[in-house]
Amino acid sequence: MSVRSFVARLPLARRAKRAAASAGVLVSEIRAVALAAWRRSLQLRVVVSTLALSTAVSLVLGLVLQTQIADRLLQGKFDAAIAQAESARVISERDLSGVDPDREGAQGTLNNALDQLTNQSTADAAGAPTAGEFRAALTTGTGSGPEISAGNLDDVSPEQRQTVANGALSTQYTTVDGIPTLVVGQPVRTAGRELQLYLMFPLDAEQRTLGLVQSTLIVGGLVLILLLAGIASLVTRQVVRPVRQAAEVAERFAEGHLDERMPVHGEDEVARLFESYNEMASSIQTQIRQLEEFGALQRRFTSDVSHELRTPLTTVRMAADILYASRDELLPALRRSSELLVTELDRFETLLGDLLEISRLDAGVAELGTDRLDMRHVVSRAVEAVRGLAEESGTSLVLDLPGDVYAEVDSRRVERIVRNLVANAIDHGEGRPVHVTLAGDEHAVAVVVRDHGVGLRPGEAGLVFNRFWRAEESRARRSGGSGLGLSDQPGGRPAARRLAAGVGRAGPRLGLPADPAPHRGGPARIQPAAAAARGRRPGHRAPAPGVGSHPAVGHADPDRAARRGVRGGRRRRRARRTGRPGPAGGPVTRRLLLILAALLALATGCASVPGESSVQVLRKVTEGDSPDIPAGPVEGTNPLDLVRGFVYASGSTVDRHGAARRFLTQEASQGWDDGDSLTVLDEQFDTVYPPTSSTDPDTATVRIRGDRVGSLDPLGAFEPAEAPVEIDVTVRRADGQWRIDRLPAGVLVRLSDFRTNFRTVKGYFVDPARRATVADLRYLPAVPAQALPSRTVDMLLTGPSPALQDAAESVVPPSARLRTNVTESPDGALIVDLTQVGDLDEARRRLIAAQFVQTLAEINVPRVRLLVDGAPLLAGRPDLTADDVAGAGASVQPGADVPALVVTGGRVRALPGGEPLNGQAGNGSFDIASAATTPDGARIAAVARDGGRVRLLVGPTDGMLEAVSLSGSSLSRPTWTPTGGEVWTVLGGGPGAVVARVTVDQTGVVRTGQVNVSALTALGPLTDLRLSRDGMRVAAVVDGGLVTGAVVRAADGDVAVRNVRRLRPSDLSDVVGVDWRADESLIVVTARSDRPVSLVSSDGLTLQLVPGSNLTPPLKAVTAASSRPFLVADQGGIWSYDGGELDSWRQVLGAAPDGVPLYPG
Structure with missing residues (x-):
């Protein structure tokens, strides 16, 4: 920037500064007006307080109400969405149970499945209450093969996709095109890889409902607040109106209208208060009149005495002067008497002059004879008049008299006042130095007399102007005053009272205006130069220079002081006594405003439809996919239904078929070998009584008759073997309830229950000729899900199933064992630590890694930490994923460019x-x-x-x-x-x-x-x-x-x-x-x-x-x-x-x- 442009910008900066200063002044004036209105209006304070409290209560109640409504609304939507998602999962698994996502045409299959879900959403929306319309998306899981998707997955976060890939039912709130949306994701089983199903439920209806509730609460709250404010205004008006009338009457009474009385209406508390006030006013009026009459008598007596004594005093003075002039001719005793006579006559004349002055002041006829004088000379003469007294008491007088301090004053009266002040300081200073300071500016002059005595006791400052009053009777009196010196201060008794405010331990202060014309009310005040340089706050009054913390002598604006009157003085005195600020003192108000602001912010930030949230995992689908553990036998069931219920419950593998064991007697449960074999029955089976049965009424034989589909061997391999099945079990009645008492070893499971409670897992073994991995179908219990990785590893270590016997092999050495339990690391990798594997070449290690990684990927394990005795199986690669072994499979699919x-x-x-x-x-x-x-x-x-x-x-x-x-x-x-x-x-x-x-x-x-x-x-x-x-x-x-x-x-x-x-x-x-x-x-x-x-x-x-x-x-x-x-x-x-x-x-x-x-x- 050039110097010219910089200089050109200076006026703009100055204008901006002035504008900011003007704005600050405007804000200060508005604040001052508001604070003044707040201080002076009880009705305003009551109405505002009522508004504030009612607003706080309304905000709290509104917040609680809308929070409850929002929680109920969102919880209902959430529960319905979870139920709808579960229904969609069941439908999808039914439609896709035989579908392999890796087959060509799977894209169309997924699209058709989504269309059916959309049709279901439309049908449900017109019928039973559901979560409403939704958008669906399907995509392949974490198994091998390319990703195939149907529907828009852009709104599903990677974190949620990861939780669903790990087999969990999860939810997340997100925002789609500005609309809050609940996304529910869960895995779907197919004949091949698992799919991930996502349902996206828009929450715009809930948002609108909540918005309507909030607007209703806001409008209702505002109406309620306005009604409360109106009621408060009416009520306080009834209370404030009599108070205002009382204040006006009291002000007029204080101004001297002693006949003013308060109107009394009714018999309530206010009426009784007004009656008491009227009685008090009448009593005060009577006493004031009596005092005025007594004061008039005093003044008349003083005036008469002073006038009547002038003539004899003149005669006595003449005789005394003659005696004093010829004192040298008198005897020593008479000479001393003549001297004392003259001295006491001087004092008597002074006293008589004071009484005459007081009479003129009381009569209001005294006039000031002002001249523009240098105040240094006035103060110096006053000090010199009492210097002898100071020397007698050993008190040093320290003067601070700057040059050229001019003011228009009545020199005689001012000099008398200063002399009296200094004399009092000498009398009460206990021999310590007395400091006399003179200061002034263009508006006023101040004289400060500072002594180091004990000062006045509280309440005595107002008595120093009473005639003949002394602070302590026991104190020695050196000045020889008459006791009238401070009572004849120019300006009359009100001004003297204001001068009393400057009397204290530090000493009195006298303030005089430099120009007496605009300051008829009393002493003026001086603003220090430092304060003037800083600028003056509205209403701020600074002390005179050199005065320290002295209180003010008087007001520079006597008219304003007169307007404030007795009420302002009383309020100031009350504030000084209590040490508390007035109504605008504000800590409670500020705290209330802060609380209101916090409640308002809380109300606006809470009870809204969530637009974003973290992923919430509700449960593992592999755990929750199996039905709840079947209930035990119904009380009073018959033998046929008992055995049928036993077959139904045998599908649950939890707790070693704990649900089925509840149908057995205790002895039968202890002797039942449920690990011998597992027979899969067709859906339709019968329970009948055989032709010959027991004659014991508490014992019966029930025959299970159905068609066998096949059996599951201990390795988890299914062996197809269709054949009719007939199995007899014995039931016995004990305590009125039938239970199975004898049954053969093994488990009977319906095909549907088997598919629900067992998970299809492809174990990968090796083609010995091609040295590539091949898949082997196995079935493992789906619950508990946390045991599935361990079972899968155990299955892999046992080798191929009978279906691939001698055709495929496991390159994992037969001696291999797990060194530790299969666990999951904190970073999400499945740790498989093998031992006793012997010497392995690199090619065999790679095939072992392919077997484990491809097999565990079938149960949604994305990362395997494969170790041998704690060290990585593949050097430098402890963690392996399906992508790392993608080329190890033996299956070869036709290229996409090879036509049919x-x-x-x-x-x-x-x-x-x-x-x-x-x-x-x-x-x-x-x-x-x-x-x-x-x-x-x-x-x-x-x-x-x-x-x-x-x-x-x-x-x-x-x-x-x-x-x-x-x-x-x-x-x-x-x-x-x-x-x-x-x-x-x-x-x-x-x-x-x-x-x-x-x-x-x-x-x-x-x-x-x-x-x-x-x-x-x-x-x-x-x-x-x-x-x-x-x-x-x-x-x-x-x-x-x-x-x-x-x-x-x-x-x-x-x-x-x-x-x-x-x-x-x-x-x-x-x-x-x-x-x-x-x-x-x-x-x-x-x-x-x-x-x-x-x-x-x-x-x-x-x-x-x-x-x-x-x-x-x-x-x-x-x-x-x-x-x-x-x-x-x-x-x-x-x-x-x-x-x-x-x-x-x-x-x-x-x-x-x-x-x-x-x-x-």
Whole structure:
């Protein structure tokens, strides 16, 4: 900034400073006016106090009311939202129980599920009371695979997503587009990864309701406050009006209107007060008149005496002067007498002059003869007049007389007053120094006489002007005064009284105006120069310079003092006596205002709809998903219902089936082995009495009759085994209540109860040939949830299930044990510390890490701290996540750029559209009946018709095909291993069918061999077979049923299918095609019209019917892949299905009655 611009800004700064000063003065004046009104108006104070207190009470009551209303309103919304979310979770799990989010088409499935939830919200809003409308969102959990979402998740915080990923039901308040919103999140179980379901409930209706309540309370509170203020004003007016009348009467009475009386109306307290005042006024008036008469007599006596004594005193003075003049001629005794006579005559003349002066003052005819004089000379003469007295008493006189202090004064009277003041100081100073100080300015002059005596006792200051009064009778009197000196101060007795205010221990002070014209009322006051330089506060009065803390002598504005009158003087004296400020003293008022401000701030900040909050975890869904522990037997129940209730309660695994044990006698409970086996029953079962039963009326036998779906072995693996079940139990009546007394070992659980109380967990083991991980389905108790990680680790250490026996292995050494319990670290990592693992190479360590991390990810463990004897299993990487082992899996899915294909019209075509492939597979060189490509789509194996026989062709998908030395009457659709180096097909079909295995090395050399499928053919004719995408399992159509088995590869190269199991024979009959949807689930098509398409787990536990109302049976073929739509072939062509109950099959290729769809693999 240049100097010129800086200087140019100075006037602006000065103007701003002046404006600020003016504003400050205005604020001070307004404050002074307000304080004055507050001090002077009782009615104002009462009304304001009533307003303040009623406002405080209204705020407190309003705050309590709106807080209660808001809490009830939000709690009702919260409870309804939790119930609605629970209902939505149940519906979602029902719709998505057979859905794998990793399969193609899962996006449409999630969208359909959201649509159904929205429909439910709309239906509920029109019916039973619910939480109202909401928005929903679904997304995949923390398992492996890409994230798939439906709905808007932008409003869900990462913290809440993390809590839901950890299996918790959580809530959080947030603001969406300016609207407070309650977000409820919880996990949803599916056939694959867990999903996260979020419901977002807008709270705008609650906000509006609360706003209406608040506005109603505010309006009502304001109306109430105004009514109370009006009532207070009316009431106080009735009280204040008589008080004001009394004050006016008292003021007039004090001004001398002694005939003024207060009007008396009624007989209340005010009337009695007025009567008492009138009586007091009459008494005072009488006494004043008596005193006035007595004073008149005194004044007349004084005047008469002073006048009558003048003539004889003159005669005596003349005679005394003659005697005094000839005293030298008299005898010594007479000479001394003449001297004493003259001295006493002088005193007598002085006394007579004082009496005459007092008479003139009392009569009001005395006049001041003023001249402009230098006050130093006046004070000096007064001091010199008493210096002899000071020398006699040993008192030193200290003068402080500045130069040129002029004032218009009556020098004679002022000199007399100063002389009297100094003489009194000498008399009462006890020989100590007396300081006389003179000061003045352009307005006034002050004379201060300071002595160091004991001063006056309280109440004696007002007596010093009484005639002939002495402070202490015993005190020696040196000045020889008459006792009238201070009573004849100029200005009369009122002025003398004001001078008395300056008398005290420090000594008296006399203040005189420099110009007497505007100061007829009495002494003026001097403002120190320092105070003048600082500026004067409104109403502030500073002491004279050099006076210290002396009180004021008088007022510079006598008219203002006169206006304030006796009432102001009394109020000031009362304040000085009590030491308390007046009504505007303010601490209570300020505290009240602070309390009101705090209440107002609290009222505006509380009882509102929350816009933001932290995540609140309500419970673990894995803990709360299982139903509450079933109740015990109902009192008075019969044996049949008792046993049925026992089966229902057996689903709860808490406390070693503690709910079921309540149905047993104490002896039976102690002897029941619930860990022997677990049998899963179909939903429908009966409890009946067998034909022969006990004749004892207190003993009975009840038979449980149902259909077994399968059983759960101690390793947590499900073994399908459909068969009728009949189990007899004995019940006994004791104390009038039936209880089960004898029952076989093991537990019977309905399928629905099993799925509710057990959690599906995929354990990961290793393909010994490929050294990659493969999944193994297991079922572990869902509660207590805190035990789930430990159970999962124990399951992993026991090795693969019987379904993968000899096909997969665990690379964790058999000797391995847990060094410590499985725990969670403070930072959220699951600590698994192994011991006794022996020497491990790096490759094996990586596979062990993959087994543990992938398995624990299935139960929502995002991070595993895998240790061996306290040290990280993988050097430098103590904590591992699913992303760290993502490439360890054996399952290979077709790439997104590899299209689905269809064989129709003897050619291989792409879907959708039906365009033929390039090369011999699509150009018509061969009459192709079925085909399969490798997972990467690079190679193709095709079954071509050649006369009455078929043969297998292998080659590049878009190139030349080479015939394999393999032909027969029939070949099933080929199926490739995940590596693309081996293709299988069923040759011949029927009882003598074999499975041919064709290997193709990197150079294209083709070799043929066979797979040992004797375990399959032992069950019946083999017509079709599909390899899983991890290459560890097969799904085969055997004798019209669905059979699965494990692929066992021997060290010598032999390959066999072992551990075969028939899945759901009663439900899955007339099977015509099967394919793997995922490693743990299959899609099956049958020739049955009631169940054309079904989804079934690889162990047969779950079975779900896929809607097929718009398909034309019989169906002929099916194909599936993860994250891809199902494709089936019927009489009309190729149909696609994305999944979800609301979806329908969509035709992607018509006019293809011989079509066979296929995905790579």
